[in-house]
Amino acid sequence: MSDKLISRSEDFNEWYNTLVLKADLADYGPVRGTMIVKPYGWALWENIQQALDRRFKATGHQNAAFPMFIPESFIKREAKHVAGFSPELAVVTHAGGEKLEEPLVVRPTSETIIGHTYAKWVQSYRDLPILINLWNSVVRWELRTKLFLRTSEFYWQEGHTAHATAEEAAFETRQMLDVYTDFAVNDMAIPVIPGEKSEAERFAGADRTFTIEAMMGDRRALQAGTSHNLGQNFARAFDIKYLDQNNTLQYCWTTSWGLSTRVIGAIIMVHGDDQGLILPPRLAPYQTVIVPIFRSDEEKGPVMAAVERLGRELAAGGIRVKVDDREQLTPGFKFNDWELRGVPSRVEVGPRDVANNSVALARRDVPGRAGKQFVAQDGLVDTVRQLLDDIQAAMLEKARQFREANTHMPQEYDSFKEAVQDGFARVWWAGTPADEARIKEETKATIRCFPLDQPEASGVCFYTGRPGGRMAIFARAY
């Protein structure tokens, strides 16, 4: 951990990998492809969980838990699903000292076991809707690990709902996309673009997949959450049927939606800088850190008294505060340490501050003197609370400006090729899946989404020259 953090512009990839380790967010597990989420990273995830869980419950969902083991045969019941997930499965063949009659897969996602179970639970329209969410981990075998972005096991939530009508399922799919958008924008300070996936990027087994797409600091895209309208595909594969009010047997309509620890990668890559993480105040494990400054035992007494009093006041005011009273470390070392870990604000208290009844208050998102002010100790809770709101808003605005500045509108393929090397391309699209595949082959860029927010008119496709195109966002993606 003694090596310096490489600069973001120099090598974004290396900057990311080093930062995750140095900021104590996560570590590599002993099995290739696995991740240990360390306490600081998990505290961030717990805040993310709470922010989402509150929204899930407010929209009528309940949590539950389903087994991690799924009979291998279940995966094969939905044709597209098996094609999509088979190559990534981890398989349990032995248990309790014996070979199993049927191998079990460790869930890559739970649509199949949910389908099997809902078929048991649902008899009549009175049993609908079922609105369940699971917080768990899933396994998709990966050899090239990138912490938080691509690991064999990752943590997420998966919502699974069943409805009586197509309309209700469509409403649910969009409602949960709205929940994700609201969370991303307001809590992560990430200006995501909500939209629909193209056929090529759809979830294996879905009729329609919606997504929120974000631009990272290296101008690549990251899919930060998805919401799938599964139509009747899983209902037919697993026989989820209900008797309607006319006593007719009907297939259900189902949805699923998920958001994972991958968003921690997004927070790092959207907001971080050469000094380290910058965490959005709403989600940061510590919203402010208090660093005492003194040169002698004589100074230490009154400084620590003020530090501890202010720490108690901030905590009582509902601010997540850390008092850094570590011995044998200089204030400068502590500043760097908490900047690396992305704590949004810092309170410094020295002898002069004690005398003046003031503190120095620094904001992480504005480096150096420009981000530092001297404020009164009286009313510090309100001052810090206001600063945190300002930081949250400024982070969102900065990310939005960055995305806008790096979103291009090429009119034909040559300028498109340049555009996707350097950000998002916003273009009219009327091509075929084969056209899309060719573009991916040639540029590595894919359709991230058709934004929900479409211009009223349609336009001429930049690639095929066909009229009637929808607005699409192309980008190279994580």
Added chain:
Amino acid sequence: MSDKLISRSEDFNEWYNTLVLKADLADYGPVRGTMIVKPYGWALWENIQQALDRRFKATGHQNAAFPMFIPESFIKREAKHVAGFSPELAVVTHAGGEKLEEPLVVRPTSETIIGHTYAKWVQSYRDLPILINLWNSVVRWELRTKLFLRTSEFYWQEGHTAHATAEEAAFETRQMLDVYTDFAVNDMAIPVIPGEKSEAERFAGADRTFTIEAMMGDRRALQAGTSHNLGQNFARAFDIKYLDQNNTLQYCWTTSWGLSTRVIGAIIMVHGDDQGLILPPRLAPYQTVIVPIFRSDEEKGPVMAAVERLGRELAAGGIRVKVDDREQLTPGFKFNDWELRGVPSRVEVGPRDVANNSVALARRDVPGRAGKQFVAQDGLVDTVRQLLDDIQAAMLEKARQFREANTHMPQEYDSFKEAVQDGFARVWWAGTPADEARIKEETKATIRCFPLDQPEASGVCFYTGRPGGRMAIFARAY
């Protein structure tokens, strides 16, 4: 779900199995031995998690997440550990479409992967202590399932700590036992006996195992949580070493402690009755349910207005309240339904209550008229809050009296044999592990623990006649 709940005295086992399903706590998973925890059961578990997590954080612990996959070779590093867990392992042999070079086990518990990782993380005394807790699920292969009590995959927390000295590890082990005891007594309303396990019942790899033991409604014992002093066993097996202040390399001292969804089984079996669950107010997903009573639309209007107003008031007062406004169900059906699900209190509002500005308030733990009173709508929040406190205290007291009434003090083996058919036997014990094994063989009773609360004197062993015995609790156990 239409079949009646069998009475507890008639067939305790069948009563339990039926109740878990009928009260919507859990269901069987498709793979033999697995469990689905349904929303009502998971809401109970979430309350248990919060009650424990608060205590873990107050004692300085942080949450983290470790991978579920452990290289098979890790399990073999600690000799007693491998002997204890090998027969129960689920093994992943294939992943990503290929046979793995080394099979992976799905964690049965995480001491080994923790040991491997702490060895990397700990260099110096400054890195200690490590105080980490994990909320996850683990797999121990079981074929004879009993929901919550014995399933192949179960949910729990596992704490894993590393310390510089034996004294600190001993303190931690006992501190976490105290945390479990406090939680069990004050939140679950279960008067557990904290004590130490005999050698035969110790965790595989521990120097000392402490436990909290509870008496179920059928007078059998259930181990509700354990705290292990692992000494230097795992530190030596995984090379967890630190440089002390004198620059000498030392092995760490480690502990682990766990409590699982099995305690939901304990809550059911300690408190439940022939009508169903009785949930302790501190943990109940709903602490009170409001049932409207009306015969006509004319009555419905004012009744529902009062019901909704009272519902808002109770919720605003911090009481977890459910308004049961389901149509087409009679009040009597709803009473039975919520009694089955163990909601601690019930508010009934009919036309006469509206006229009198009163409600009927029933407590679940006292059946029939004796448990029902008419109280004013004014101040209902305080009235319900007080009632919930009374119920919580009464449930604990009732369970304590039941345990005392069924704890026997046999003086010799013949009366011991009778005693353990009918409750706990509190006896002086100075026997050998072989003696203990023989008693288990002959009576199915084991030493549940040597209670921490020992008489000052020692006594003559009921079995061997030897002097110097410690007080032990023997019982048949789940």
